[in-house]
Amino acid sequence: MNPALPLALALAAALSAGGRLLLWQQSRGQDTSSLFTLVLGESRRAFADQMFLKADAYYHMGNYPSVFDLAQSDGKTHMAKERAGHDPHDHPQPPPPHRDWLEAFGSHFHPTGHRHLEAFRDGREILPWLRLAAELDPHRVDSYTVAAYWLREHLNRVTDAEAFLREGLRANPDSYEILFELGRLYAENNRDVSRARAVLELAINKWIRQEAAKPAPDTYSYRLILGQLATLEEQAGNLDRALAHFTRLKHFSPQPDAVQKRIDEVQEKMSGKK
Amino acid sequence: MEATVSIENLRVEYSSRDLGESTKVAVNGLTLRVGQGEVFGFLGPNGAGKTSTMNVLLGFVPPTSGTARIFGVDVREPIARQRIGYLPEQTYYYKFLTAEELLRFYAGIFGIPRPETEARIDAVLKLVELDHARKRQIKTYSKGMQQRVGLAQALINNPDLLILDEPTSGLDPIGRMKVREIIQRLKGEGKTVFFSSHELGEVETVCDRVAILHQGELKTEGRVSDLLKEHSANLEQIFLKLIGYPPLP
Amino acid sequence: MNTVWSLAKVVVLEMIRRKDFYVLFILTVLLTLTAASVNLFNDRSIVRYLKEICLLLIWLSALVIAITCTARQIPAEREHRTLFPLLAKPVTRGQFVLGKFLGCWLAVGLALAGFYLFFGLVSATREQHWPMLNYLQAAWLHWLMLGIVIAFTLLGSILFATPSSNGTICFACAAGILLLGRHLNKVALSLAEPLQSLLYTAYFILPHLEIFDVRELIIHDAGLIRWDMFALATLYAAAYTAFFLFAAWLAFRRRPLN
Numbered sequence: 208m209n210p211a212l213p214l215a216l217a218l219a220a221a222l223s224a225g226g227r228l229l230l231w232q233q234s235r236g237q238d239t240s241s242l243f244t245l246v247l248g249e250s251r252r253a254f255a256d257q258m259f260l261k262a263d264a265y266y267h268m269g270n271y272p273s274v275f276d277l278a279q280s281d282g283k284t285h286m287a288k289e290r291a292g293h294d295p296h297d298h299p300q301p302p303p304p305h306r307d308w309l310e311a312f313g314s315h316f317h318p319t320g321h322r323h324l325e326a327f328r329d330g331r332e333i334l335p336w337l338r339l340a341a342e343l344d345p346h347r348v349d350s351y352t353v354a355a356y357w358l359r360e361h362l363n364r365v366t367d368a369e370a371f372l373r374e375g376l377r378a379n380p381d382s383y384e385i386l387f388e389l390g391r392l393y394a395e396n397n398r399d400v401s402r403a404r405a406v407l408e409l410a411i412n413k414w415i416r417q418e419a420a421k422p423a424p425d426t427y428s429y430r431l432i433l434g435q436l437a438t439l440e441e442q443a444g445n446l447d448r449a450l451a452h453f454t455r456l457k458h459f460s461p462q463p464d465a466v467q468k469r470i471d472e473v474q475e476k477m478s479g480k481k
Numbered sequence: 482m483e484a485t486v487s488i489e490n491l492r493v494e495y496s497s498r499d500l501g502e503s504t505k506v507a508v509n510g511l512t513l514r515v516g517q518g519e520v521f522g523f524l525g526p527n528g529a530g531k532t533s534t535m536n537v538l539l540g541f542v543p544p545t546s547g548t549a550r551i552f553g554v555d556v557r558e559p560i561a562r563q564r565i566g567y568l569p570e571q572t573y574y575y576k577f578l579t580a581e582e583l584l585r586f587y588a589g590i591f592g593i594p595r596p597e598t599e600a601r602i603d604a605v606l607k608l609v610e611l612d613h614a615r616k617r618q619i620k621t622y623s624k625g626m627q628q629r630v631g632l633a634q635a636l637i638n639n640p641d642l643l644i645l646d647e648p649t650s651g652l653d654p655i656g657r658m659k660v661r662e663i664i665q666r667l668k669g670e671g672k673t674v675f676f677s678s679h680e681l682g683e684v685e686t687v688c689d690r691v692a693i694l695h696q697g698e699l700k701t702e703g704r705v706s707d708l709l710k711e712h713s714a715n716l717e718q719i720f721l722k723l724i725g726y727p728p729l730p
Numbered sequence: 731m732n733t734v735w736s737l738a739k740v741v742v743l744e745m746i747r748r749k750d751f752y753v754l755f756i757l758t759v760l761l762t763l764t765a766a767s768v769n770l771f772n773d774r775s776i777v778r779y780l781k782e783i784c785l786l787l788i789w790l791s792a793l794v795i796a797i798t799c800t801a802r803q804i805p806a807e808r809e810h811r812t813l814f815p816l817l818a819k820p821v822t823r824g825q826f827v828l829g830k831f832l833g834c835w836l837a838v839g840l841a842l843a844g845f846y847l848f849f850g851l852v853s854a855t856r857e858q859h860w861p862m863l864n865y866l867q868a869a870w871l872h873w874l875m876l877g878i879v880i881a882f883t884l885l886g887s888i889l890f891a892t893p894s895s896n897g898t899i900c901f902a903c904a905a906g907i908l909l910l911g912r913h914l915n916k917v918a919l920s921l922a923e924p925l926q927s928l929l930y931t932a933y934f935i936l937p938h939l940e941i942f943d944v945r946e947l948i949i950h951d952a953g954l955i956r957w958d959m960f961a962l963a964t965l966y967a968a969a970y971t972a973f974f975l976f977a978a979w980l981a982f983r984r985r986p987l988n
Contacts, residue, residue: 265778269946275913306915309934313912313941315959316871318952335770335779358771367771495986539818541987559820567818573810575740577747589736590819634815644818 243343255344262336262353269318330361341375351375352388365396381417386410387432394435400443407436426459433459437469446477484550485642485673486515486538491547493533493697507533509697511547515675515690517641520668522684522705523677525694526724531677534694535646538675539567551642563591566635570647573627576620580611580630583619584637591638605633608663625656632663643667645676649683661687685709685716695724733821734829741833742840745799751841754791758845761787762852777856778949784852785945788845789872793904795841796876800834800883801897804982813987827884827979831971834880839873867955868944874967875942879904881974882937888981904939911940937970 243251264271305311324330334354341350351372358368369392375385387410393403410432418424437452450473457466493508508530515521525531536542537549540556554561574583581602588598606612609629614622619630628651635643648664649657657680664674664687678684684691685705692702700723701708705716712719745751762784770776807813817826846869854860883900890896910917914936918929941963944955955963 265950269950269952273913275916306919307934309938310912310915312959312962313938315956316941316944316963317946318950329778331771331773331776332778334773335768335776338770354771362773364771364773371771536987539814541814541817543984543986559822562818563820565818567815569811569814569818572812572815574812575744575810577744578740582743586736586740587815587819589739590733590816590821592732631815638819 247343251343252347255340255347255350258336258340258343259347259350262333262340265333265336266324268322268324270320270322330357333357341371345375345378348375348379348382348384351379352384355388355392359392359396365392368392368396381413383410383413383417383432384428386413387428387435390432390439391435394439400439403439404436404443407432407439411436430456430459441473441476446473449473450477484514485517485519485552486513486521486675487548487550487553488513488534488538489548491534491537491549492545493530493537493542494545506697508537508694511694511697511699513692513699513702515673517673518668518671519689520664520674520687521676522688522691523675523694524679524681524684524691524720525677528696529694529724530697531694532646533697535644535677538644539565564638564640565642565644566638566640568631568635568643568645568648570650572631574619574630574634577618579616579618580606580622580633581615583630584633587634587637593638601637601639605636608636608666609633610659625652628652628656629659632660636667640672642673642675645674647678648676649678649680657683681715681717681720691716693720693723700724733825734832737821737826737829738833738836741799741803741830742837744833745795745837745841750798751795751844754795755841755844755848758784758787758791759848762848766852775856777853780856781849781853781949782945784849785948788842788849789943789945792838792842792845792872792876793879793901796834796838796879797883797897797900797904798893799837800830800880801887801893801900803830803834803884804887805893805896808987817987823983824979827975827982831880831884831975831978834884835873835877838876838880842869842873842876861951863954864948864951867960868948871942871944871955871960871963874964874971875939877971878937878939878967878974881971881978885974885978885981888978888985907936907939908943909940911936911938938966942967 243254247254260271305314324332334357337350337354337357340347341354344350351374355368355372355375358364358371369389372385372389372392376382376389379385386406390403390407390410393399393406397403411429414425414429414432418429433452433456437449437456440446440449440452450470453466453470453473457463457470460466489512491508491511492506494504494506496504511530511534513534523531523534533542537544538551538556540559540562543557549556551561552564556562575586578586584602584605585598588601593601602615603612606615609632611626611629611633614626619627622630628648632648635645645664649660652660661683664676667674668687688705690702690704691708693700701719703711708719709715712722714722762780765783766780770779804813807816817823846865850860850865879900882903883896886896886900887893890899911933914929914933918926918933921929946952947955
């Protein structure tokens with residue numbers, strides 16, 4: 208018998224079995240489009256988290272606490288502080304003294320000292336990890352918003368930021384965070400007030416639908432969206448709309464006095480107009 | 482005259498815990514002398530203690546008691562091995578080296594100067610008839626060729642004593658004949674050859690003297706011609722008789 | 731020294747003629763180039779992720795080459811019976827152990843030179859600069875670390891029966907120290923006595939391989955390591971390497987060969 212025959216038969220059997228398995232997987236609604244999903248399954252989410260932390264470690268030029276250091280007590284990364292820039296008070300504790308001579312000796316061989324990428328104009332270096340985090344877990348919203356922040360704020364690449372946010376929006380159509388970031392981009396970079404308004408209002412609607420009824424809603428995001436929208440309307444001269452948004456914002460803000468100040472300013476402008 | 486090999490009251494014990502025994506005596510009270518220029522056959526059935534004795538001579542195993550000397554030097558001293566050549570049974574030399582490289586490596590160990598090394602390599606490769614394959618990697622060699630490259634490495638330092646462990650084992654008749662010829666040639670050059678073999682006919686042809694070992698003890702030792710005369714039998718018959726095997730009808 | 735050098739040369743030749751290094755080198759090149767070809771927001775100047783991936787592959791490959799090459803040395807000599815004609819020559823067991831170590835270390839050093847040259851080329855194409863001294867420091871420390879690994883793998887090859895079990899144990903130990911070594915003291919402090927003292931003792935006894943891992947410094951262009959600390963790290967590695975080689979010699983010295 209020709210030895211090629213059993214080989215060809217085995218190949219045909221393997222291909223048809225593979226095809227059947229793929230169809231079966233698709234029929235069960237599993238995402239087979241991504242290589243990561245096929246290879247890593249659900250563990251890709253854990254890897255995505257690691258990639259996101261890697262980006263944060265890059266932001267800190269490699270000097271990053273390990274799980275053993277337990278320094279990240281708030282459990283949050285602060286790379287880029289995507290909404291308000293990096294706050295130096297995020298690191299209130301001075302680095303602990305070395306526990307022993309070995310630790311002191313070892314500290315010469317890895318990055319120490321608190322430095323940030325932006326000071327070295329190397330912000331782009333965190334992007335690959337955020338891209339990978341998004342590839343691994345397309346439903347991890349932070350990856351899109353942080354990357355977009357860096358792209359438009361530090362690298363002046365608004366088109367790329369918008370494209371990435373839209374990619375995120377396709378994977379997470381209900382994400383008010385991505386809509387907020389997109390709204391900021393239209394407002395601050397593109398100066399497209401009508402699109403910015405549409406997107407931010409949509410973000411508010413999404414937030415209300417998802418969060419309002421929760422016992423502990425994400426009011427931080429809501430405040431940001433409201434604040435952005437109010438400022439947008441104020442700058443566009445729609446003072447009555449701005450007043451309405453600021454009034455709502457005051458209700459949720461931890462600093463109502465500061466918001467009241469803005470309300471007073473808007474009201475002053477309104478009275479001046481009249 | 483000092484003996485090339487002298488063994489005095491040698492005892493070798495192994496602890497064989499795996500077998501459930503405390504110790505196993507491999508060699509017991511062996512005393513032996515091999516003179517310069519002799520071809521000495523070391524005979525015995527499997528497990529007789531031949532390899533253990535050789536292992537002591539080569540420094541692989543420390544003697545439990547007794548002494549072993551080569552050229553008057555205790556075998557535990559590495560310098561005792563400066564003037565010996567050893568061919569182990571069934572060795573698969575570094576297959577990624579060529580014969581030339583293998584011999585250069587062993588010559589380096591003896592600290593032979595470079596020009597002399599090249600001359601020695603030429604000479605031994607010619608002697609073992611591997612000159613044509615000197616630049617081929619050993620992995621391409623036949624079994625016979627591997628055995629001959631083993632003989633070549635044993636001769637690289639132009640040794641005064643050659644220790645050969647079953648040098649013809651696994652070889653075809655032509656291979657055996659070639660090894661025999663080489664031993665005869667070395668004897669002609671005044672070298673001492675100490676070798677173990679199961680091929681009694683071969684031993685009878687090549688050796689000046691033989692020792693027969695059984696269960697770790699020396700059964701007989703002497704010139705081949707004297708033994709044949711004394712027992713009025715061939716070496717195979719003498720061997721079988723000494724190890725207690727029923728004589729053939 | 732002649733004997734040690736002769737033994738070492740054979741090990742180097744073995745590595746050159748075996749496929750292990752080439753396979754791992756080609757794999758490293760392919761994976762790095764694949765990573766380099768990924769379009770990241772149309773920005774071709776992003777380089778640190780590429781340096782990280784390339785260095786990670788180099789570290790993994792070098793560790794695999796060092797452990798597999800070393801773990802098979804003595805068992806192969808036994809299995810092929812080449813140990814017998816070798817030790818039947820004026821070679822002491824100490825010279826044998828030292829020759830094997832030197833050969834493996836030099837072979838791995840050659841492999842590292844190739845790997846770091848490739849790494850330098852990759853980063854130079856994107857960064858347009860070549861911090862030679864930083865790379866030399868990193869490669870030297872990496873090589874020293876592999877010296878310790880080779881020495882303890884050699885010891886393992888005398889103590890453990892098969893090269894595969896020795897290889898697995900050594901790989902797990904090296905990886906474990908690289909990943910956790912730096913944090914053992916913190917873990918120890920969180921434990922109750924007597925575990926705390928035990929773990930803290932282990933922390934001081936274990937060779938801290940992670941000290942030699944300066945990838946983060948290279949990736950983030952953190953500047954040169956202080957030369958006095960660099961010299962101290964060299965001494966630290968030399969001390970551990972010597973310790974493991976001495977232990978290997980002790981274990982091999984009285985071992986019957988039959």
